[in-house]
Amino acid sequence: MSSSMSDQKLIKSFYIFIVLGVVLTLFLIFLGNLNAGTINDRQRDGRNSMAETANTDTLEPVGQISVADAGADQAEIIQVATVSIDGASVYQSACMACHAAGIAGAPRVGDVAGWADRIAQGADTLYAHAIQGFQGKAGVMPAKGGNMALSDDEVEAAVDHMVAESQ
Ligand code: HEC
Structure with missing residues:
Protein backbone atom coordinates (compact mmCIF):
# COMPACT_ATOMS: atom_id res chain seq x y z
CA MET A 1 0.00 0.00 0.00
CA ILE A 85 2.35 74.49 -97.25
CA ASP A 86 4.89 75.66 -99.78
CA GLY A 87 3.36 76.79 -103.07
CA ALA A 88 6.64 76.39 -104.92
CA SER A 89 7.04 72.73 -103.97
CA VAL A 90 3.38 71.93 -104.70
CA TYR A 91 3.87 73.57 -108.11
CA GLN A 92 7.00 71.52 -108.75
CA SER A 93 5.36 68.22 -107.84
CA ALA A 94 1.90 68.67 -109.43
CA CYS A 95 1.80 71.59 -111.89
CA MET A 96 5.23 72.03 -113.41
CA ALA A 97 4.82 69.13 -115.82
CA CYS A 98 2.39 71.22 -117.89
CA HIS A 99 2.97 74.79 -116.76
CA ALA A 100 6.78 75.00 -116.96
CA ALA A 101 6.94 74.46 -120.74
CA GLY A 102 3.32 75.29 -121.60
CA ILE A 103 2.27 71.72 -122.51
CA ALA A 104 -1.16 71.16 -124.14
CA GLY A 105 -2.10 74.82 -124.04
CA ALA A 106 -1.20 75.40 -120.41
CA PRO A 107 -0.10 78.99 -119.78
CA ARG A 108 3.64 78.88 -119.18
CA VAL A 109 4.80 80.16 -115.80
CA GLY A 110 6.89 83.30 -116.38
CA ASP A 111 4.94 84.23 -119.55
CA VAL A 112 3.72 87.62 -118.34
CA ALA A 113 1.60 88.34 -121.44
CA GLY A 114 0.04 84.87 -121.37
CA TRP A 115 -1.03 85.30 -117.75
CA ALA A 116 -2.20 88.94 -117.78
CA ASP A 117 -5.80 88.22 -118.85
CA ARG A 118 -6.02 85.18 -116.54
CA ILE A 119 -4.74 87.17 -113.53
CA ALA A 120 -7.25 89.92 -114.40
CA GLN A 121 -10.10 87.45 -113.66
CA GLY A 122 -9.18 87.64 -109.98
CA ALA A 123 -7.64 85.15 -107.61
CA ASP A 124 -10.95 83.45 -106.72
CA THR A 125 -11.60 82.45 -110.35
CA LEU A 126 -8.04 81.15 -110.74
CA TYR A 127 -8.40 79.16 -107.50
CA ALA A 128 -11.75 77.71 -108.61
CA HIS A 129 -10.42 76.77 -112.08
CA ALA A 130 -7.35 75.14 -110.55
CA ILE A 131 -9.29 73.23 -107.85
CA GLN A 132 -12.35 72.15 -109.89
CA GLY A 133 -10.64 71.95 -113.27
CA PHE A 134 -11.58 74.02 -116.29
CA GLN A 135 -12.03 73.73 -120.03
CA GLY A 136 -10.71 76.84 -121.76
CA LYS A 137 -9.93 77.87 -125.33
CA ALA A 138 -6.36 76.62 -125.10
CA GLY A 139 -7.00 73.22 -123.53
CA VAL A 140 -8.12 71.34 -120.43
CA MET A 141 -6.88 72.21 -116.98
CA PRO A 142 -7.53 69.04 -114.91
CA ALA A 143 -8.94 69.45 -111.37
CA LYS A 144 -6.00 69.98 -108.99
CA GLY A 145 -3.70 69.22 -111.92
CA GLY A 146 -4.88 65.61 -111.71
CA ASN A 147 -3.52 65.18 -108.18
CA MET A 148 -6.65 64.81 -106.04
CA ALA A 149 -4.53 64.13 -102.93
CA LEU A 150 -3.74 67.86 -102.79
CA SER A 151 -5.80 69.97 -100.41
CA ASP A 152 -7.55 73.11 -101.68
CA ASP A 153 -5.06 75.16 -99.64
CA GLU A 154 -2.12 73.48 -101.36
CA VAL A 155 -3.56 74.13 -104.85
CA GLU A 156 -4.24 77.78 -103.94
CA ALA A 157 -0.67 78.12 -102.66
CA ALA A 158 0.58 76.74 -105.99
CA VAL A 159 -1.62 79.21 -107.91
CA ASP A 160 -0.23 82.07 -105.79
CA HIS A 161 3.28 80.89 -106.63
CA MET A 162 2.54 80.64 -110.39
CA VAL A 163 0.88 84.08 -110.46
CA ALA A 164 3.78 85.65 -108.53
CA GLU A 165 6.24 84.18 -111.07
CA SER A 166 4.22 85.37 -114.05
CA GLN A 167 3.64 89.08 -113.36
C1 HEC B 1 -2.10 68.14 -117.50
C2 HEC B 1 -1.54 69.47 -117.62
C3 HEC B 1 -1.80 70.43 -116.48
C4 HEC B 1 -1.42 70.27 -115.19
C5 HEC B 1 -0.69 69.09 -114.51
C6 HEC B 1 -1.81 71.48 -114.50
N1 HEC B 1 -2.43 72.33 -115.36
FE1 HEC B 1 -3.15 74.17 -114.94
N2 HEC B 1 -3.73 74.40 -116.86
C7 HEC B 1 -3.57 73.48 -117.85
C8 HEC B 1 -4.09 74.00 -119.10
C9 HEC B 1 -4.10 73.28 -120.45
C10 HEC B 1 -4.58 75.28 -118.78
C11 HEC B 1 -5.20 76.27 -119.73
C12 HEC B 1 -6.66 75.98 -119.95
C13 HEC B 1 -7.24 77.05 -120.90
O1 HEC B 1 -7.19 78.23 -120.54
O2 HEC B 1 -7.72 76.63 -121.95
C14 HEC B 1 -4.34 75.49 -117.37
C15 HEC B 1 -4.66 76.65 -116.72
C16 HEC B 1 -4.40 76.88 -115.38
C17 HEC B 1 -4.72 78.11 -114.70
C18 HEC B 1 -5.37 79.32 -115.30
C19 HEC B 1 -6.85 79.20 -115.09
C20 HEC B 1 -7.60 80.37 -115.73
O3 HEC B 1 -8.70 80.65 -115.26
O4 HEC B 1 -7.05 80.98 -116.69
C21 HEC B 1 -4.30 77.96 -113.43
C22 HEC B 1 -4.42 78.99 -112.31
C23 HEC B 1 -3.73 76.64 -113.31
N3 HEC B 1 -3.81 76.02 -114.52
C24 HEC B 1 -3.23 76.15 -112.17
C25 HEC B 1 -2.67 74.88 -112.05
C26 HEC B 1 -2.16 74.36 -110.84
C27 HEC B 1 -2.15 75.07 -109.51
C28 HEC B 1 -1.70 73.11 -111.09
C29 HEC B 1 -1.08 72.12 -110.13
C30 HEC B 1 -1.82 71.83 -108.96
C31 HEC B 1 -1.93 72.87 -112.51
N4 HEC B 1 -2.53 73.97 -113.07
C32 HEC B 1 -1.59 71.71 -113.17
C33 HEC B 1 -2.97 72.24 -117.76
C34 HEC B 1 -2.43 71.72 -116.58
Missing part, protein backbone atom coordinates in the same frame (compact mmCIF):
# COMPACT_ATOMS: atom_id res chain seq x y z
CA SER A 2 2.80 2.36 0.95
CA SER A 3 4.60 1.60 -2.27
CA SER A 4 1.44 2.44 -4.24
CA MET A 5 1.11 5.72 -2.25
CA SER A 6 4.67 6.70 -3.20
CA ASP A 7 3.90 5.62 -6.76
CA GLN A 8 0.89 7.95 -6.80
CA LYS A 9 3.03 10.79 -5.37
CA LEU A 10 5.62 10.16 -8.02
CA ILE A 11 2.98 10.13 -10.77
CA LYS A 12 1.43 13.32 -9.32
CA SER A 13 4.73 15.22 -9.24
CA PHE A 14 5.52 13.84 -12.70
CA TYR A 15 2.21 15.28 -13.99
CA ILE A 16 2.92 18.61 -12.31
CA PHE A 17 6.36 18.61 -13.89
CA ILE A 18 4.92 17.89 -17.33
CA VAL A 19 2.14 20.50 -16.97
CA LEU A 20 4.67 23.11 -15.83
CA GLY A 21 6.90 22.17 -18.73
CA VAL A 22 4.03 22.49 -21.20
CA VAL A 23 2.96 25.83 -19.72
CA LEU A 24 6.55 27.11 -19.83
CA THR A 25 6.92 25.94 -23.44
CA LEU A 26 3.66 27.62 -24.49
CA PHE A 27 4.76 30.80 -22.71
CA LEU A 28 8.11 30.78 -24.49
CA ILE A 29 6.44 30.15 -27.85
CA PHE A 30 4.04 33.03 -27.11
CA LEU A 31 6.94 35.32 -26.22
CA GLY A 32 8.82 34.29 -29.31
CA ASN A 33 5.82 34.99 -31.55
CA LEU A 34 5.28 38.34 -29.88
CA ASN A 35 8.88 39.36 -30.52
CA ALA A 36 8.99 38.00 -34.02
CA GLY A 37 5.70 39.74 -34.79
CA THR A 38 6.92 43.18 -33.78
CA ILE A 39 10.20 42.74 -35.65
CA ASN A 40 8.36 41.62 -38.79
CA ASP A 41 5.99 44.56 -38.56
CA ARG A 42 8.90 46.97 -38.27
CA GLN A 43 10.71 45.34 -41.17
CA ARG A 44 7.54 45.37 -43.24
CA ASP A 45 7.00 49.06 -42.44
CA GLY A 46 10.57 49.78 -43.46
CA ARG A 47 10.22 47.87 -46.69
CA ASN A 48 6.90 49.56 -47.48
CA SER A 49 8.27 53.03 -46.98
CA MET A 50 11.31 52.12 -49.09
CA ALA A 51 9.03 50.80 -51.81
CA GLU A 52 6.93 53.94 -51.68
CA THR A 53 9.99 56.15 -51.97
CA ALA A 54 11.27 54.07 -54.85
CA ASN A 55 7.91 54.29 -56.61
CA THR A 56 7.67 58.05 -56.37
CA ASP A 57 11.33 58.44 -57.36
CA THR A 58 11.09 56.31 -60.49
CA LEU A 59 7.52 56.92 -61.69
CA GLU A 60 7.06 60.65 -61.28
CA PRO A 61 9.82 61.89 -63.62
CA VAL A 62 8.98 59.32 -66.30
CA GLY A 63 5.33 60.36 -66.30
CA GLN A 64 6.10 64.06 -66.38
CA ILE A 65 8.69 63.84 -69.14
CA SER A 66 6.72 61.59 -71.49
CA VAL A 67 3.47 63.58 -71.17
CA ALA A 68 5.14 66.97 -71.55
CA ASP A 69 7.28 65.81 -74.49
CA ALA A 70 4.39 64.20 -76.33
CA GLY A 71 2.41 67.42 -76.00
CA ALA A 72 5.28 69.58 -77.22
CA ASP A 73 6.03 67.24 -80.14
CA GLN A 74 2.41 67.21 -81.27
CA ALA A 75 2.18 70.99 -81.02
CA GLU A 76 5.33 71.25 -83.12
CA ILE A 77 4.09 68.77 -85.71
CA ILE A 78 0.74 70.60 -86.01
CA GLN A 79 2.54 73.91 -86.37
CA VAL A 80 4.90 72.52 -89.02
CA ALA A 81 1.95 71.01 -90.90
CA THR A 82 0.04 74.30 -91.06
CA VAL A 83 3.07 76.49 -91.75
CA SER A 84 4.80 74.31 -94.31
Whole structure:
Protein backbone atom coordinates (compact mmCIF):
# COMPACT_ATOMS: atom_id res chain seq x y z
CA MET A 1 0.00 0.00 0.00
CA SER A 2 2.80 2.36 0.95
CA SER A 3 4.60 1.60 -2.27
CA SER A 4 1.44 2.44 -4.24
CA MET A 5 1.11 5.72 -2.25
CA SER A 6 4.67 6.70 -3.20
CA ASP A 7 3.90 5.62 -6.76
CA GLN A 8 0.89 7.95 -6.80
CA LYS A 9 3.03 10.79 -5.37
CA LEU A 10 5.62 10.16 -8.02
CA ILE A 11 2.98 10.13 -10.77
CA LYS A 12 1.43 13.32 -9.32
CA SER A 13 4.73 15.22 -9.24
CA PHE A 14 5.52 13.84 -12.70
CA TYR A 15 2.21 15.28 -13.99
CA ILE A 16 2.92 18.61 -12.31
CA PHE A 17 6.36 18.61 -13.89
CA ILE A 18 4.92 17.89 -17.33
CA VAL A 19 2.14 20.50 -16.97
CA LEU A 20 4.67 23.11 -15.83
CA GLY A 21 6.90 22.17 -18.73
CA VAL A 22 4.03 22.49 -21.20
CA VAL A 23 2.96 25.83 -19.72
CA LEU A 24 6.55 27.11 -19.83
CA THR A 25 6.92 25.94 -23.44
CA LEU A 26 3.66 27.62 -24.49
CA PHE A 27 4.76 30.80 -22.71
CA LEU A 28 8.11 30.78 -24.49
CA ILE A 29 6.44 30.15 -27.85
CA PHE A 30 4.04 33.03 -27.11
CA LEU A 31 6.94 35.32 -26.22
CA GLY A 32 8.82 34.29 -29.31
CA ASN A 33 5.82 34.99 -31.55
CA LEU A 34 5.28 38.34 -29.88
CA ASN A 35 8.88 39.36 -30.52
CA ALA A 36 8.99 38.00 -34.02
CA GLY A 37 5.70 39.74 -34.79
CA THR A 38 6.92 43.18 -33.78
CA ILE A 39 10.20 42.74 -35.65
CA ASN A 40 8.36 41.62 -38.79
CA ASP A 41 5.99 44.56 -38.56
CA ARG A 42 8.90 46.97 -38.27
CA GLN A 43 10.71 45.34 -41.17
CA ARG A 44 7.54 45.37 -43.24
CA ASP A 45 7.00 49.06 -42.44
CA GLY A 46 10.57 49.78 -43.46
CA ARG A 47 10.22 47.87 -46.69
CA ASN A 48 6.90 49.56 -47.48
CA SER A 49 8.27 53.03 -46.98
CA MET A 50 11.31 52.12 -49.09
CA ALA A 51 9.03 50.80 -51.81
CA GLU A 52 6.93 53.94 -51.68
CA THR A 53 9.99 56.15 -51.97
CA ALA A 54 11.27 54.07 -54.85
CA ASN A 55 7.91 54.29 -56.61
CA THR A 56 7.67 58.05 -56.37
CA ASP A 57 11.33 58.44 -57.36
CA THR A 58 11.09 56.31 -60.49
CA LEU A 59 7.52 56.92 -61.69
CA GLU A 60 7.06 60.65 -61.28
CA PRO A 61 9.82 61.89 -63.62
CA VAL A 62 8.98 59.32 -66.30
CA GLY A 63 5.33 60.36 -66.30
CA GLN A 64 6.10 64.06 -66.38
CA ILE A 65 8.69 63.84 -69.14
CA SER A 66 6.72 61.59 -71.49
CA VAL A 67 3.47 63.58 -71.17
CA ALA A 68 5.14 66.97 -71.55
CA ASP A 69 7.28 65.81 -74.49
CA ALA A 70 4.39 64.20 -76.33
CA GLY A 71 2.41 67.42 -76.00
CA ALA A 72 5.28 69.58 -77.22
CA ASP A 73 6.03 67.24 -80.14
CA GLN A 74 2.41 67.21 -81.27
CA ALA A 75 2.18 70.99 -81.02
CA GLU A 76 5.33 71.25 -83.12
CA ILE A 77 4.09 68.77 -85.71
CA ILE A 78 0.74 70.60 -86.01
CA GLN A 79 2.54 73.91 -86.37
CA VAL A 80 4.90 72.52 -89.02
CA ALA A 81 1.95 71.01 -90.90
CA THR A 82 0.04 74.30 -91.06
CA VAL A 83 3.07 76.49 -91.75
CA SER A 84 4.80 74.31 -94.31
CA ILE A 85 2.35 74.49 -97.25
CA ASP A 86 4.89 75.66 -99.78
CA GLY A 87 3.36 76.79 -103.07
CA ALA A 88 6.64 76.39 -104.92
CA SER A 89 7.04 72.73 -103.97
CA VAL A 90 3.38 71.93 -104.70
CA TYR A 91 3.87 73.57 -108.11
CA GLN A 92 7.00 71.52 -108.75
CA SER A 93 5.36 68.22 -107.84
CA ALA A 94 1.90 68.67 -109.43
CA CYS A 95 1.80 71.59 -111.89
CA MET A 96 5.23 72.03 -113.41
CA ALA A 97 4.82 69.13 -115.82
CA CYS A 98 2.39 71.22 -117.89
CA HIS A 99 2.97 74.79 -116.76
CA ALA A 100 6.78 75.00 -116.96
CA ALA A 101 6.94 74.46 -120.74
CA GLY A 102 3.32 75.29 -121.60
CA ILE A 103 2.27 71.72 -122.51
CA ALA A 104 -1.16 71.16 -124.14
CA GLY A 105 -2.10 74.82 -124.04
CA ALA A 106 -1.20 75.40 -120.41
CA PRO A 107 -0.10 78.99 -119.78
CA ARG A 108 3.64 78.88 -119.18
CA VAL A 109 4.80 80.16 -115.80
CA GLY A 110 6.89 83.30 -116.38
CA ASP A 111 4.94 84.23 -119.55
CA VAL A 112 3.72 87.62 -118.34
CA ALA A 113 1.60 88.34 -121.44
CA GLY A 114 0.04 84.87 -121.37
CA TRP A 115 -1.03 85.30 -117.75
CA ALA A 116 -2.20 88.94 -117.78
CA ASP A 117 -5.80 88.22 -118.85
CA ARG A 118 -6.02 85.18 -116.54
CA ILE A 119 -4.74 87.17 -113.53
CA ALA A 120 -7.25 89.92 -114.40
CA GLN A 121 -10.10 87.45 -113.66
CA GLY A 122 -9.18 87.64 -109.98
CA ALA A 123 -7.64 85.15 -107.61
CA ASP A 124 -10.95 83.45 -106.72
CA THR A 125 -11.60 82.45 -110.35
CA LEU A 126 -8.04 81.15 -110.74
CA TYR A 127 -8.40 79.16 -107.50
CA ALA A 128 -11.75 77.71 -108.61
CA HIS A 129 -10.42 76.77 -112.08
CA ALA A 130 -7.35 75.14 -110.55
CA ILE A 131 -9.29 73.23 -107.85
CA GLN A 132 -12.35 72.15 -109.89
CA GLY A 133 -10.64 71.95 -113.27
CA PHE A 134 -11.58 74.02 -116.29
CA GLN A 135 -12.03 73.73 -120.03
CA GLY A 136 -10.71 76.84 -121.76
CA LYS A 137 -9.93 77.87 -125.33
CA ALA A 138 -6.36 76.62 -125.10
CA GLY A 139 -7.00 73.22 -123.53
CA VAL A 140 -8.12 71.34 -120.43
CA MET A 141 -6.88 72.21 -116.98
CA PRO A 142 -7.53 69.04 -114.91
CA ALA A 143 -8.94 69.45 -111.37
CA LYS A 144 -6.00 69.98 -108.99
CA GLY A 145 -3.70 69.22 -111.92
CA GLY A 146 -4.88 65.61 -111.71
CA ASN A 147 -3.52 65.18 -108.18
CA MET A 148 -6.65 64.81 -106.04
CA ALA A 149 -4.53 64.13 -102.93
CA LEU A 150 -3.74 67.86 -102.79
CA SER A 151 -5.80 69.97 -100.41
CA ASP A 152 -7.55 73.11 -101.68
CA ASP A 153 -5.06 75.16 -99.64
CA GLU A 154 -2.12 73.48 -101.36
CA VAL A 155 -3.56 74.13 -104.85
CA GLU A 156 -4.24 77.78 -103.94
CA ALA A 157 -0.67 78.12 -102.66
CA ALA A 158 0.58 76.74 -105.99
CA VAL A 159 -1.62 79.21 -107.91
CA ASP A 160 -0.23 82.07 -105.79
CA HIS A 161 3.28 80.89 -106.63
CA MET A 162 2.54 80.64 -110.39
CA VAL A 163 0.88 84.08 -110.46
CA ALA A 164 3.78 85.65 -108.53
CA GLU A 165 6.24 84.18 -111.07
CA SER A 166 4.22 85.37 -114.05
CA GLN A 167 3.64 89.08 -113.36
C1 HEC B 1 -2.10 68.14 -117.50
C2 HEC B 1 -1.54 69.47 -117.62
C3 HEC B 1 -1.80 70.43 -116.48
C4 HEC B 1 -1.42 70.27 -115.19
C5 HEC B 1 -0.69 69.09 -114.51
C6 HEC B 1 -1.81 71.48 -114.50
N1 HEC B 1 -2.43 72.33 -115.36
FE1 HEC B 1 -3.15 74.17 -114.94
N2 HEC B 1 -3.73 74.40 -116.86
C7 HEC B 1 -3.57 73.48 -117.85
C8 HEC B 1 -4.09 74.00 -119.10
C9 HEC B 1 -4.10 73.28 -120.45
C10 HEC B 1 -4.58 75.28 -118.78
C11 HEC B 1 -5.20 76.27 -119.73
C12 HEC B 1 -6.66 75.98 -119.95
C13 HEC B 1 -7.24 77.05 -120.90
O1 HEC B 1 -7.19 78.23 -120.54
O2 HEC B 1 -7.72 76.63 -121.95
C14 HEC B 1 -4.34 75.49 -117.37
C15 HEC B 1 -4.66 76.65 -116.72
C16 HEC B 1 -4.40 76.88 -115.38
C17 HEC B 1 -4.72 78.11 -114.70
C18 HEC B 1 -5.37 79.32 -115.30
C19 HEC B 1 -6.85 79.20 -115.09
C20 HEC B 1 -7.60 80.37 -115.73
O3 HEC B 1 -8.70 80.65 -115.26
O4 HEC B 1 -7.05 80.98 -116.69
C21 HEC B 1 -4.30 77.96 -113.43
C22 HEC B 1 -4.42 78.99 -112.31
C23 HEC B 1 -3.73 76.64 -113.31
N3 HEC B 1 -3.81 76.02 -114.52
C24 HEC B 1 -3.23 76.15 -112.17
C25 HEC B 1 -2.67 74.88 -112.05
C26 HEC B 1 -2.16 74.36 -110.84
C27 HEC B 1 -2.15 75.07 -109.51
C28 HEC B 1 -1.70 73.11 -111.09
C29 HEC B 1 -1.08 72.12 -110.13
C30 HEC B 1 -1.82 71.83 -108.96
C31 HEC B 1 -1.93 72.87 -112.51
N4 HEC B 1 -2.53 73.97 -113.07
C32 HEC B 1 -1.59 71.71 -113.17
C33 HEC B 1 -2.97 72.24 -117.76
C34 HEC B 1 -2.43 71.72 -116.58
